[in-house]
Amino acid sequence: MNEHEQEDLLPAVTLGHFVMKVQDAEASYRFYIGLGLRAFGTFPGMGVVEMRGGTHLLLFQKGDDQAGALLNSQNGQRPDFSSEKIDLMIAGRTKADLESYRVGLICKGYSPSAIADGELYGHHYFSMQDPDGNGISFYTSHCSDKPV
Structure with missing residues (x-):
């Protein structure tokens, strides 16, 4: 494959997941769907919405065991x-x-x-x-x- 053909390919990686801790996973799930993100699914203590390019926004319920394991960040x-x-x-x-x-x-x-x-x-x-x-x-x- 020549250099020009490589430039036309999709980038090698994309951001897979962006994690946020939220007070109410269901309410945040509905909020982000309303912004135009694609509904992916809800799970106990978590909602997942999909952005353009396939990146998933993971909405973890604060206080849930899964969210407690996540570090705080800005x-x-x-x-x-x-x-x-x-x-x-x-x-x-x-x-x-x-x-x-x-x-x-x-x-x-x-x-x-x-x-x-x-x-x-x-x-x-x-x-x-x-x-x-x-x-x-x-x-x-x-x-x-x-x-x-």
């Missing part, structure tokens, strides 16, 4: 929230795409912030909180044109 790049954070990227690349997604969330009863003035590393973005107060930032995509 994730994400936005300092807007003091608790755990997650950065999500929509499929759209423009500010108009992001605004359309944001308006859709408002129509579903969510309360996102306004889209921030300016860009952050080439992204337009807005933020909101999940049922546990975890910060979520939504960004426009700047993925390459190659399959991801």
Whole structure:
């Protein structure tokens, strides 16, 4: 296989799982499905939703034996929230795409912030909180044109 053919292949790896501890796994499961993540399933003390690219968001119920074994951590790049954070990227690349997604969330009863003035590393973005107060930032995509 030549170098050009290798460049057209999917990346060798993807993020498999992103773990969050939540107060109510069922409520968080419904919340993230409402954002447009795909329902995967619920299990005792845990919900799993799927993101684009096949990454699974694992929602562990706080106080559950499984969640107790997980270390606390800080994730994400936005300092807007003091608790755990997650950065999500929509499929759209423009500010108009992001605004359309944001308006859709408002129509579903969510309360996102306004889209921030300016860009952050080439992204337009807005933020909101999940049922546990975890910060979520939504960004426009700047993925390459190659399959991801």
